[in-house]
Amino acid sequence: MKIENLADLHVLLHTARGGTLTAAARTLGLTPAAASAALKRLEAQLGARLFERSTRAMRLTPQGQTLLDYASRAFELLAEGESLVTADRGALVGTLRLAAPSDLTRSALLPWLDEFLEAHPGLQLALSVGDRPLDVTRDEVDVALRYGVLADSRLVARKLADSRPVLCAAPSYLRRHPAPQVPQDLLEHNCLTFHRSGRRQRLWRFARNGQWTEVRVDGDRIVDDASLARQWTLDGRGITLKSALDVRHDEAAGALMRLLPDWETEPYPLHALLPSGRFVPARVRALVDFLAAKFAALPSPGGPKIAG
Numbered sequence: 387m388k389i390e391n392l393a394d395l396h397v398l399l400h401t402a403r404g405g406t407l408t409a410a411a412r413t414l415g416l417t418p419a420a421a422s423a424a425l426k427r428l429e430a431q432l433g434a435r436l437f438e439r440s441t442r443a444m445r446l447t448p449q450g451q452t453l454l455d456y457a458s459r460a461f462e463l464l465a466e467g468e469s470l471v472t473a474d475r476g477a478l479v480g481t482l483r484l485a486a487p488s489d490l491t492r493s494a495l496l497p498w499l500d501e502f503l504e505a506h507p508g509l510q511l512a513l514s515v516g517d518r519p520l521d522v523t524r525d526e527v528d529v530a531l532r533y534g535v536l537a538d539s540r541l542v543a544r545k546l547a548d549s550r551p552v553l554c555a556a557p558s559y560l561r562r563h564p565a566p567q568v569p570q571d572l573l574e575h576n577c578l579t580f581h582r583s584g585r586r587q588r589l590w591r592f593a594r595n596g597q598w599t600e601v602r603v604d605g606d607r608i609v610d611d612a613s614l615a616r617q618w619t620l621d622g623r624g625i626t627l628k629s630a631l632d633v634r635h636d637e638a639a640g641a642l643m644r645l646l647p648d649w650e651t652e653p654y655p656l657h658a659l660l661p662s663g664r665f666v667p668a669r670v671r672a673l674v675d676f677l678a679a680k681f682a683a684l685p686s687p688g689g690p691k692i693a694g
Contacts, residue, residue, distance in 0.1 A: 388431065389428065389431055389432070390431065391424070391427070393424065394424040394425070394427055394428045395428070395453075395457045395460075395461075396414060397410055397414065397416075397421050397424040397425050397428070398425065398428060398436060398450070398453065398454060398457060399454065399457055399458065399461070400413045400414055401421070401425065401437065401444055402446055402450070402454050403526060405443045405444060406443055406444060407421045407422055407425065407444065408421075425437070432449075432453070434447075434449040434450075435447050435449065435450070436449060436450035436453060437450055458661070462661075462667065465480065465667060468480075477506065477507075477508050478506045478508055478509055478668060478669040478672055479508035479509065479669070480508075480509065480510070480667065480669055481509070481510045481511075481512055482509055482510070482511050482512065482528055482529075482669055482670065482673055483512045483514070483526055483527050483528040483529075484499075484511065484512070484513050484514070484527070484528065484529055484530070484531070484673070485513075485514040485515075485516075485527045485529075485530040485531070486513070486514075486515060486530070486531040487515075487516075487517055487531065487532075487533060487612065487632075488515050488516060488517055488611055488612060488613040489612050489613040489616055489628070489629070489632040490531065490533075490629070490631060490632055490656070491513070491515045492613060493631065493632050493633075493634070493635055494631060494680075495531075495677075498676070498677065498680050499511060499513070502673060502676050506669070506672070509669055514527065516611070517580065517581065517582060517610060517611055517612050527661070528660070528661070528667070528669075528670045529658050529659065529660055529670055529673065529674060530658070530659045531546070531656060531657070531658055531659075531677075532656070532657055532659055533549070533582075533629060533654055533655070533656055533657075534582070534654060534655070535653065535655065536657060536659075542659065542660040542661070543657040543658065543659050543660070544657065544658045544660075544674055544678065545655055545656070545657055546656045546657060546658055546674075546677055546678050546681045547631060547655065547656040547681040547682075547684070548653070548655050549629050549630050549631050549653075549654045549655060549656055550629075550630060550650070550651045550652065550653060550654050551627045551628060551629055551630070551651045551652070551654050552627070552628065552629075552630045552633065552637075552644050552651070553566075553590075553625060553626075553627050553644065553645040553646050553649075553651075554619065554625070554626065554627075554628065554633055554636075554637070554642040554643060554644050554645060555619060555622075555624070555625045555626075555642065555643060555645060556619060556620055556621065556622040556641065556642055556643070557622075557640070557641075557643060558621075558622030559619075559622040559623070559624065559625070560643060562622075563575060563576075565643075565645055566625075566645055566646060567646075568646075569590070569592040569599050569601045569646065569649065570599075570601060572590065572601050572603050572625065573601065573603070575603075575605075575624065575625050576605040576606055576607075576623065576624035576625065577590075577603035577604060577605040577624055577625050577626065577627075578605050578607050578609075578615045578618050578619055578623060578624040578625065578626040579603065579604075579605060579607075579608050579609075579615065579626075580608070580609050580610065580611065580612045580614070580615040580626075581608075581609070581610040582612070586608060587627070588602055588603050588604065589601075589602055589603075590602075590603055590627050590651075591651065591652050592646065592649040592650065592651060593649065593650040593651075594648060594649050594650065605624050606624075607623065607624070612628070612632070615628070616628055616632060616633065616636075619642065620636060620641055620642065625645065627651070629654055629656075631656065631681075631684075634684075656681070658674045658677065658678075660674075
């Protein structure tokens, strides 16, 4: 038998994303009973079990994962077709679902996104801000901006900017504490750390003349929002290691001073991640192109420095 109702595939999609039929029903405006019936109808038509059920969550079977992959691509293609058919003289329409790090959003993206939306009034932006990376293949995200070297080769990525973390502190902190001259001096400082990809970033690596050294830092504050680590640094609470993109305005204003400028840090590139490389809606492609041009136009990172 063949699938008779595309709405049933929406139940499959949202159950996989939310982990439960209740979550899918809530998102789609259905009763749990109606959502359950739709899923059972799909399984009966295909003659295959799509989910393993438990009291807490529902996990896709291999057959369910295969159908989900193809259904996701089909819905992406339909959405692209709808936007092209209904667009007025090629205007971009629809909802853009963007996920981005907190500091980058505040330091760079907000005015750029205003500019992009003004140029494309048919678009609606759904912005998710935070430092916990979303799964672009499972969460409702069209494009996610993410720092760091990518470990998952399955992701479709476009590099937007090359960046490295910079060590920095506020002048008020440096008036009370002598600036570090070598990385090991950080053991005597209050280092403000934050979680990235679910892990606390407290192993800081530096290189000079091709020789790398590691310092396991510590401090009195740990946070899962990198923008708060930056704010504490601005308030003179300690030293932090942040992307040069995130602190470029603070450096230019003299609110933060760069430390150990003669020491190199590890690459920290910024990528745009897409859930599919095959079907990319025009609105998503336009946003990524726009952001790539904006990052390319930024001046090389600089700022007030304190010699190491």
